[in-house]
Amino acid sequence: MARGVYIHIPFCHQICNYCDFNKVFFKNQPVDEYIEAIGKEIALAVQQMPEQFNEIETIYLGGGTPTALSANQITRLLQLINTFLPTKQLIEFSSEANPDELSEDKLQALINGGVNRLSMGVQSFDQSLLKKLGRTHSNEHVYETINKAKQVGFHNISIDLMYGLPGQTFAQWEDTLEKALQLNLPHYSAYSLIVEPKTIFYIQYVKGRLNLPTEDSEADMYDLLMKKMDEKGIRQYEISNFALDGHISTHNKIYWDNDEYAGFGAGAHGYLNGIRYSNHGPIKRYLEAITEGKRPVIHSHQVSQEEKIEEQMFLGLRKNEGVSFKEFENKYLIPMKSIYGDIIRQLVNDGLLVEDEAGVRLTRKGRFVGNEVFQHFLM
Structure with a gap:
């Protein structure tokens, strides 16, 4: 039975240099048609497997960038989700967001549609590093957006940070942590850079043009992260995640508990009835399957008992509780x-x-x- 639902929005106004997720530039894309297709995919899955969605605890809008959508498009997406899924019982309804895209009308559309948690991609408070990453926001965008979000009614706000970046110094990372912690947020995620294939960083890496910190430098950055969070009383509950009491990410914990969840949208992954599956990534192929009245699954795998046990260990050990x-x-x-x-x-x-x-x-x-x-x- 699904504990959570992941919904993938593959549209971005800017493609980041490190991102290997399924995404496309927003311009000239069939965005409205895609939103309607999400509704049809959810409706079809609920019709075929109603028992899977009786007790969902969380919904997570990821991407791409969900907040690349307009306020009206966000409203429509959330209308469809609330129509076909039992959202009144949710513990957590999260949306990823970019700091320079969260206008007040988008924030209002999110909260009116039931979203109660924001996960913002901040990554760094150093403008030179943000430029290297391909990010378009400024520190002012972060401060203004968090203030607007709180005014609208969001209190469960998380930001993502990154370390081990090209050319990043220990002092830059320390400054980013200090600025992040001054925001007094209930949740922080911090990830070391992984250079993934099919990214701009990977091309630079292959050509020997990516000046990455040493393993020891990266370890020092991680050590500082844990110390700074501990000093502020923000408890580490997973290798990369830190939260005040009552603000652990319920959705992400589903993954680490090796429990089941549904995935909807182009390139989304899910785990239902012991089967891990993935959807068509290209939007055209995804829409074609939906138009034909079929679930857009391109690959599925029945997870063996041995695989389940392995996953239970290496996912579960990510949690501090083990x-x-x-x-x-x-x-x-x-x-x-x-x-x-x-x-x-x-x-x-x-x-x-x-x-x-x-x-x-x-x-x-x-x-x-x-x-x-x-x-x-x-x-």
Whole structure:
């Protein structure tokens, strides 16, 4: 049964140099037709699998950039969502946003349609780094937009930050963290740059033109991040996420709990009935499938028990609380240590895992090499 719903809006007014998500320039795109198609896809899925959507807890609008839409387009999208999904029971209804696109009428359209959480892509408070990233907003946009959002009624606001950027210094990162924390927001996400194929940064990297910080420098930036958040009483609850009590991202926790969710829109991914699936990415192919009255799924995979167990470990260990022995056994009908006992002992001896009566979790040292730890749990 789906705990959450992800809806992909692939339109952007500016393509960022690091982004590998499914996206297109907004101009000359069939945006209104796409919005109507989202409604049809949701309606079809609910018709075919009504039991999957009875108890959804969250909806997340991602992209691309949902706030690339006009206020009227946002209103229509939310009308369709509220028509076909049971939104009155939601714990959380999030939308991603760009600071320089959130006009007051868009904010009002979002909140009138039930959105109660904003996740803003700030990335840096250094204008030279923002330019390298291909971002178009300024610090003033961030401050003004957050103030407007609060005035309209948004109190659950998160911002994304990035470190390990080309040419980024420790001092620049420290300044960004200080400016971010001065906003006194309830939630922060901070990610190290990953150079993905099919991005402008990847082309520069291949040509030897991307001046990235060293691994040690990046580790120092991550260390500073954890210290600064801790000093402000903002609790780390996942490798890259920090929140005040009561403001953990319910939607993202669905992924880390390895629970099921539906994905709608071009290029969206979902996980329902033990099947991981992905939709057509090209908008034209997506719209063709919807016009034919079919779900636009291009690829699906029945997840095996072995794969589920692996995912439970490497996703669950991202959380500070780690993976519970009891929940693992209840879910898979086998004790965790009967599969991973030797691995757990090894990682505990290496100072990368902590084991107690409740379960296992990364140590602070383990968070720096999380991906290496996760590899041990692939059977």
